[in-house]
Amino acid sequence: MKKLFRLKNFYYFTTGVIAIFVGLVGGVIDIIQPESLVQTATHLGYSLEFFYLLGIFKILGAIALFFPFEKIKDLAYAGFMFDFIFASYSHYVVQDPTSKIILPLIFLVILIISYILKEVIKKQKLIQQQAQN
Numbered sequence: 410m411k412k413l414f415r416l417k418n419f420y421y422f423t424t425g426v427i428a429i430f431v432g433l434v435g436g437v438i439d440i441i442q443p444e445s446l447v448q449t450a451t452h453l454g455y456s457l458e459f460f461y462l463l464g465i466f467k468i469l470g471a472i473a474l475f476f477p478f479e480k481i482k483d484l485a486y487a488g489f490m491f492d493f494i495f496a497s498y499s500h501y502v503v504q505d506p507t508s509k510i511i512l513p514l515i516f517l518v519i520l521i522i523s524y525i526l527k528e529v530i531k532k533q534k535l536i537q538q539q540a541q542n
Contacts, residue, residue: 416533420526423519424474427489431516432471439464453499467492479531486524493517 438446439460450457466488473485496513 416526416530420523420530423523423526427516427520427523428471428474431489431492432467432474436464436467436471439467452505453503455499463492482527486520489520490517493520 442450442457442460446460447457450460470485470488473481476482493513493516497510497517500509500513
């Protein structure tokens, strides 16, 4: 039971990092488009309209990570996965410094940890329910 409690805490921490920093903060920045984002978009070759939509989806994804509906949550995980992979690839293509290529991949690792923990917790809950019956 203690192990499940620790897993849940770590799961909520990793999910919170993704939802708050990447989803909410990143989404708002994509929508308000400060000068630094405009420069990055131009450097990467993306139109600014793309970032409005990306920002909305990031915010919706962050909210979805806290919904109890598994399919919606899984869609959010998939969306963030694509976001991190394409962000890293975009920086790679324009030959940005390694730090800009790796940062989205670090968030991808956090995302994967969060997803795995979600699945482990789900399985442990099922085992506990079966043991009680």
